[in-house]
Amino acid sequence: MPQTITLRLSPADAAQEHIIHLHAANKLQVSINKITATQVIRRSIDARGSQIMMQMQVNVFVEEPFADAFAFEPKLQNVTNKKxxxxxxxxxxxxxxxxxxxxxxxxxxxxxxxxxxxxxxxxxxxxxxxxxxxxxxxxxxxxxxxxxxxxxxxxxxxxxxxxxxxxxxxxxxxxxxxxxxxxxxxxxxxxxxxxxxxxxxxxxxxxxxxxxxxxxxxxxxxxxxxxxxxxxxxxxxxxxxxxxxxxxxxxxxxxxxxxxxxxxxxSKPFALGVRIEHPQALINQAQYKCDPSVFGDMVGPASYSLVSQEMGRGVFSFCMCPGGIIAPASTTEGELVVNGWSPSKRDNPYANSGMVVAVDEKDFAKYGFTGPLAAMHFQQMVEQKAWQAGGGKLKAPAQRMTDFVNRKRSASLPECSYLPGVTSTLLQEVLPVEVYQSLSKGFITFGKKMKGYFTDEAIVTATESRTSSPxxxxxxxxxxxxxxxxxxxxxxxxxxxxxxxxxxxxxxxxxxxxxxxx
Missing domain, CATH: 3.50.50.60 (FAD/NAD(P)-binding domain)
Known part of the structure; x- marks a missing residue:
């Protein structure tokens, strides 16, 4: 059986098998010549200190044959005439x-x-x-x-x-x-x-x-x-x-x-809000304090996960897409939904994330929706408002983040990855008041937690509403x-x-x- 150890290496060292062998030998106090093989079974980025490091769990084989921890053989068969x-x-x-x-x-x-x-x-x-x-x-x-x-x-x-x-x-x-x-x-x-x-x-x-x-x-x-x-x-x-x-x-x-x-x-509670896009370089600087490209493909563009309690509601990031694109996720005319995605290299110049607020039966009832379809109808209501505010053709209503908080229509909008286009509007007229107020306070909180997050370089688009089933x-x-x-x-x-x-x-x-x- 292999021995499982934890290593903390620089990205350059973590990319080289012989360096991993050397550190494993030192940790186990054996000769490097006795190490038959190593296999990384868990790896994460630790950017909390002054230097980015790779936290790794490694299986080490000492004078024994390699056994793949991830071996997998599906048992597919012909089922043509089966039930x-x-x-x-x-x-x-x-x-x-x-x-x-x-x-x-x-x-x-x-x-x-x-x-x-x-x-x-x-x-x-x-x-x-x-x-x-x-x-x-x-x-x-x-x-x-x-x-x-x-x-x-x-x-x-x-x-x-x-x-x-x-x-x-x-x-x-x-x-x-x-x-x-x-x-x-x-x-x-x-x-x-x-x-x-x-x-x-x-x-x-x-x-x-x-x-x-x-x-x-x-x-x-x-x-x-x-x-x-x-x-x-x-x-x-x-x-x-x-x-x-x-x-x-x-x-x-x-x-x-x-x-x-x-x-x-x-009817089921869900989360509703907006999708926010920053320049990826800004997020990299906030999280890594450097450009991750210096590490090759070992360290990708920075991501983030943010959560706070505002006015008794959870406000949290959702489906964060580093190096990504905002996309239209509507399923019918007259309703506007935005989502995000990233290519495998995550090499687009923008970072986007949903930022949403928990909503429940009390919110649905306030707008006149009750019964098993209450959450669905509430969801539809907000999506229809977003479509109208954007002006149709999947154009998304949008504001700069600072203008969103200050209840101010943006005189101009930053460059954005959303291909159908954006329309400057007042998003407090689109979102339920409780959602808008919670997001506004959340943006300020997150700006204190993450340097540079609260900025007029960020664009806020509506609406991120398909977070889960209603x-x-x-x-x-x-x-x-x-x-x-x-x-x-x-x-x-x-x-x-x-x-x-x-x-x-x-x-x-x-x-x-x-x-x-x-």
Missing amino acids: PVLIAGAGPAGLYAALTLIEQGFCPIIIERGKDVRNRRRDLAAMNKQGIVNPESNYCFGEGGAGTYSDGKLYTRATKRGNVLRSLQWFKHFGADERILFEAHPHIGTNKLPGIIVAMREAIVACGGQVLFDTKLTDLIIEGDTLKGAIVNGNEKIYADALILATGHSARDIFLLLHEKGIEIE VRIPRDNETLQHTQIKGLYPCAEGAGYAGGIISAAMDGERVALQIATL
Whole structure:
């Protein structure tokens, strides 16, 4: 068995295997000639001191053969004539559920309202260049789900919900860089994730599974309290004893369908706010005190994570994208949503992050929204205001950060990565007053915590509102089936049980394993 040690090295030393061997030998007090191999199993950047260092956990093999801590051999098999399981949604939950079902000897049939990765790109180009929204194919809907074109961050705090390493190993198996297995904050990048998603789909199809694009779930076939199948595209019936509902946090038509059929759903608190963009050089200076390019690719552009309590509400950064781009994430005309992503090299000149405030039933009721769809309607209200304030065509209402706090319309706006364009406006007229006031105080607090953060060089755009699902679809803790309908398995972000690529993937796997036990 290898010995696991902790090393703290400069980026230059951490990049060289023989230097790692030397430090390992010194720490274990053995001759360097006795070290057979080393393997980094965890690595993070420590920029708290005057010098950037790499904190590393390393497996050291002393006079013994190397054994890969990340070895992974999936048990994919031909399931052409096996029992079918329907999966609504080809996001991470749906894809991982399909792969797990194949390993368990079931035939997955994925129905996806959107398009495949290649054809989806055309609709994204139309959003960015012409301000046109295709409600079935956009940044939220299509092959790979919302994660495909929104950064590919693989960090999760949901470590008790499943096997995080296994989820990362699947990504590595289908083409991701091996560094995602040991980096503290793994990231694939929006430019590379689509190819990995395609490889997953091709493996599912090669095993006999099906992936049906442009296929929208429009109704459920239910007899008594038991699901018997699904209706897609209005009239086509697909029969199966189990349906994994992995439709994502923006599938409002699914929430409406369940509500209209009398199937229980619940309004859920979420977080709402804005997306802020700074020059990346400013963030680098604040966090690293230097330009990270001097370290090669060992140290990427700086990121940040900020949180405070303002007026009794949590204010926090969300989906921070160093070297990234702000993108339009709307799913229908007349509503404006912004999100962010980064390419694998994170080499764009801007750093953007969501900055959001927790909202709950008291806020929804104040604006006249009650019942199981209250949070969804509240969310829609703010997105519609943002669309109107921006002037249409996905133009985002915006202010300089200092003007936002001072309630002042910006006379000019800084350069911004948001391609549809920005419109100077007063964001206090877009956001609910409690959200606006909490953000204003939060910006000042964060400026005190992080030098240079509160600046007129930063642009604030609205609205960042799809942080999580506004609805929870209840399920039994043991069977994972809906509390009313046997065979219906609410899953991942859209059902309120996940919050990101990896947690969604793990939930998809968990539900698939539960189905396999029946």
